[in-house]
Amino acid sequence: MKLPTFTVVSEMIIYIRYLKDGVSKTDFISILPLPGGKADTITETLGTFLTEDLGLQLEKMCALGSDGAKVMVGRQNGVAAQLRRRVPHLVNNHCVAHRLALAVGQAAKGVPYLQKFKDIIGTSPGPKLKLVEAKDVRWLSHDKATTTLRKCLPSIYTSLEREAEERNDARAAGLSVFTQDYRFVLAIHMICDVLPHLTALSCAMQKRDAVYVTIKPLVNGTISIIQGMKSQSADNYKEAPARGTQLIDDGFRIKSPSEEQLTAFHEKIYLPFLDNLLQNLEDRFPDLPLLEKFGAxxxxxxxxxxxxxxxxxxxxxxxxxxxxxxxxxxxxxxxxxxxxxxxxx
Known part of the structure; x- marks a missing residue:
């Protein structure tokens, strides 16, 4: 029997947003085949479709919205950069929710322990237990999951130990050791303080009728909250040491951290993560001043x-x-x- 061979097909989905009778409209226009995934090809295909097939004038295009792929937003030769050479006033809107998710993922990448935290949490120790990996673009979708994980640590520990002992599962044994560590307890509580604010910001940006002028105060407000966490720890992180003590009292294998270890976590993991996050938020929203002008x-x-x-x-x-x-x-x-x-x- 001969089976068909499937290959990757490159396509581009196009939506157009415009004003009609003072109301913002968003319409699906087409799915265009791409002979290749390079920026030159995408730019040429898009430009030809808009001008020749739709009869639109590129000079009247105000903004381009896309994901954060380098081929789309690359500063030198990305699609947005090439279009801006033809339409100098073009505003490049890298999806704000996507930008925000990447900011969180990149902030975690800058801290070695959190990188391992992210990698370890993505392993699957057995058929009944799976801790889903927090990909860079999915960090914010794990807000409720991390909160549930924090609340259910005793059950997680018990399940991991059972999988390790009864099934002789080496991955479960490794996860059991990693999660029953004071740094994991502190980290999960820290993440549970940060993610709700970023998730709320992301949801506000994804509203159907989100307004440009509101983005800057929303981002700045979130930055202010996170900045405040540096000088005064939020509730979950503040109660993490006591939570660790309770887990020890419940018979789990966590060792009580010394004051020096708590200070080291705060200085080498907690503060660097917040600093990286703040820097990423500021770097990924450079166009806020222009968007704010639409408040006119x-x-x-x-x-x-x-x-x-x-x-x-x-x-x-x-x-x-x-x-x-x-x-x-x-x-x-x-x-x-x-x-x-x-x-x-």
Missing amino acids: FSVGSSEDDNHQDIQELARHFGVDMEQCRSNWHQVRASLEGLISQPTRP
Whole structure:
């Protein structure tokens, strides 16, 4: 019997977001085959489709949204960089939720113990127990899972020991040793303090009607919270030593850490992780100042209040200031008209 051979097929999914009657619309447009996955090929395929098949003018394209693959967002020759050479005002929107997940993963990579923590937690010791690996782009999806893991440590330890003894499972034995260590207890409590704030930020960014102008205060607010954790530990991490003592009292093999060991964890794992996370958040959102300028379209503020923002947007998009002011009034009128419409029963 001859079996068919399957190969990788490169395709590009295209959605377009636009304004119609003052309302933001997002439509699925097409799935385009790609002869190759290189930036040059993607740029040419996309440009040809938009201009020749759809009859659109690239000069009127305001922004490009994509994932964080280097072929898309590479600074020198990525798709966004190539398009920006043709459309200088183009805003490159690397998916904000994806950026946030990568920031967490990269922060963990900068701390050797947390890298091992991530690798170990991805092993499967047996058919009844599986600890799912926290991939760089999946850290935030593990918020509830890590909270459950923290709450169920006694059950996890018991299951691992049983798998190791009854099934002679070497992986379960290794996991049992690794997790019954004071550093693991401290780390899981630390992660449980950080992830909820980052998950909330990610969810806010993924709302259907998320507004550009809200991104900067949301990111800055999260940065402020994490910055505060450096000087004053959050609840879970603060109670971690007592939790370790309770686990020891329950008969598990955790050794009580000395003050020197607790200090070493704080200085070599806790603080570096928070510092790396803060730096990653700041590095991965460099376009916040421009996005904040779109607050000029907020209903309720006057042209005088937003004059500087309008001027900077006009300069960025290469639009005549008088034309921009006229368009600003039209858009504001449309938005105010939509808000003033009575709600249908």
